[in-house]
Amino acid sequence: MRKRIKLIANPISGGDSRPRIGRAIRFLEEAGAQVDRYFTGKRGDASVEAARLNPADYDLIIAAGGDGTLNEVANGLAGRGLALAFLPLGTANVMALEMGLPSTLEGACRVALSGETKPVTLAEVEGGFFLMMAGVGHDAAAVRSVSSRLKRHTGRLAYLVAGLRALVAYRPVALQLQTAEGDRLQAWHAIVSNIRLYGGRFPLAPAAGLDRPGLTACLIDRPGRLAVLVFWLRILLRGRLFGDVRRIESSAFKISGMAAPVQIDGDDCGDMPLDISSRSGLLEMVFPG
Numbered sequence: 001m002r003k004r005i006k007l008i009a010n011p012i013s014g015g016d017s018r019p020r021i022g023r024a025i026r027f028l029e030e031a032g033a034q035v036d037r038y039f040t041g042k043r044g045d046a047s048v049e050a051a052r053l054n055p056a057d058y059d060l061i062i063a064a065g066g067d068g069t070l071n072e073v074a075n076g077l078a079g080r081g082l083a084l085a086f087l088p089l090g091t092a093n094v095m096a097l098e099m100g101l102p103s104t105l106e107g108a109c110r111v112a113l114s115g116e117t118k119p120v121t122l123a124e125v126e127g128g129f130f131l132m133m134a135g136v137g138h139d140a141a142a143v144r145s146v147s148s149r150l151k152r153h154t155g156r157l158a159y160l161v162a163g164l165r166a167l168v169a170y171r172p173v174a175l176q177l178q179t180a181e182g183d184r185l186q187a188w189h190a191i192v193s194n195i196r197l198y199g200g201r202f203p204l205a206p207a208a209g210l211d212r213p214g215l216t217a218c219l220i221d222r223p224g225r226l227a228v229l230v231f232w233l234r235i236l237l238r239g240r241l242f243g244d245v246r247r248i249e250s251s252a253f254k255i256s257g258m259a260a261p262v263q264i265d266g267d268d269c270g271d272m273p274l275d276i277s278s279r280s281g282l283l284e285m286v287f288p289g
Contacts, residue, residue: 005036005062009038010089021037048076070095120211121280136274142170193215214250
């Protein structure tokens with residue numbers, strides 16, 4: 001069992017998460033672990049805290065929060081030889097579904113203590129890494145317009161509202177994509193994914209996975225609202241009735257063009273251009289055994 005644990009927690013993930021964090025700490029300590037806790041106060045704190053840790057001081061680092069908190073901690077730990085576990089407390093918790101974590105807090109704690117540690121693939125962008133996906137265009141515009149207040153009160157509904165708002169208000173621009181193999185593509189929206197799922201249980205990139213090298217780009221290659229709507233219906237219906245989503249696999253993508261919004265793991269990350277490459281051997285995470 002991993003006994004020396006650093007818990008990096010977002011106290012406002014999914015609302016007020018302090019009670020759940022307290023429950024997790026009690027569970028871990030009653031199981032015999034020594035828990036050193038740290039509460040984030042603003043965006044970026046989790047990454048900074050993880051990066052300053054001494055690998056000799058801990059057996060395990062736990063990120064307690066949403067997918068954004070997990071992404072920050074993964075950035076701080078990349079290449080440092082410390083295993084990372086996840087306690088999902090956020091709104092969507094896509095990574096918890098991707099990893100097959102139990103739905104209960106106590107179950108996720110058990111996995112952290114005694115699960116199987118495996119190497120994972122990261123996606124590298126300028127200035128850091130991500131675990132899940134980067135979106136350019138419509139979904140990034142939706143992320144940019146999500147109301148924090150509505151998100152706290154309604155959870156995933158806030159993303160649906162933002163998506164509908166972006167469908168009406170966002171004006172797409174042509175994107176130019178280049179793969180590691182030199183292929184050149186044009187699209188109007190793109191999501192480059194390192195995992196299978198999107199927004200919950202929807203299989204955006206079935207061939208992708210944390211245990212696999214490479215990335216999958218899912219493209220909308222026509223302009224207009226109808227093309228966006230059909231794309232998301234294809235995802236929601238798993239391709240039934242509307243045909244397949246266009247998917248391109250490569251170890252790297254360069255995306256350029258006129259300014260278009262970018263989101264990474266559900267956080268607004270400015271505008272293009274965007275260079276993404278697949279990286280292995282930099283991080284290990286704890287999965288159900």
